[in-house]
Amino acid sequence: MRNRDHNRRRKDTASLSPRAFYAAELRFRREQAGLTQAALARMLYITTAHLANLESGIRRIQPDLAAALDKVLRTDGFFVRQLGAGRAALIPAQLSDPARLAVQAQSIREWDTTFVPWLLQLGSYADAVARLQDPTLPSATGAAAPGSLLDADGSPRYAAVLTERALRRPIGSAATMAEQLRHIAALARTGRIVLQVVPLNAEPHVAGDMAFTLMNFADEQPVVAASLRDGDQVVNDPASSALAELGYTLLSAAALPPAESLDLLDATAMDHGLAGA
DSSP states (O other): OHHHHHHHHHHHHTTSOHHHHHHHHHHHHHHHTTOOHHHHHHHHTSOHHHHHHHHTTOSOOOHHHHHHHHHHHTOTTHHHHTHHHHTSSOOGGGGGOHHHHHHHOSEEEEEESSSSOGGGOOHHHHHHHHHHHOTTSOSOOOOOOGGGGGGSTTOOEEEEEEEHHHHHSOOSOHHHHHHHHHHHHHHHHHTSEEEEEEOGGGGGGSOOSOEEEEEEOSSSOOEEEEEETTEEEEEOOHHHHHHHHHHHHHHHHHSOOHHHHHHHHHHHHHHHHHHTO
């Protein structure tokens, strides 16, 4: 029975990418040993969440952890021998889920010329953006707004450049805009984020109608999630990340310093608040 199960497992994993195969094999060997994720995590001195990310291919395995897996699961050196697969590039499917990747990032930088950047959006603002892009949506879309990620302890280092035009553009009600901008200002004051605003008179000199999120990781290639006129792209090739790095540097240079940006943000939030009164 055990050989039949293993043969079936080999057939099921034959078409997987190297990283996905390594992750699937880890899950299979753990289950074969009769261990829960929590039990194996305790034996490895890591968190259950860390192990779950390894089994889903989100986290890249470290050499010392691979050796520990071989010892605990008695796999005769399998995980060390296959370390190259475990440290291969991200699984393509994972690149389609930037929200999940953002949780793993060490640092994140964002730029958006039209809206408040993705990771700063509150639910009410994200709903309004979704309805603007598709007017047939109901009044409460339940749009995904991962802004709470930046509220948590241990959140990634975060910086954003946005435009004064995005601050002044009415998305949803005036109350929605005032709430959104006050939220950003509060994050900036806690030191959780670094915020810069490109003023209206500088916008012709910066990037056009686009947005991007640049995520850096401890043990992965950087990932760039870009919204372009011809659709969205999520990539992790060195050329794209280098271009995004350069773009962000130029945008930051064109923007106001953080203190002046915060003053402008406060003033604009007040304007929206008065408009909604």
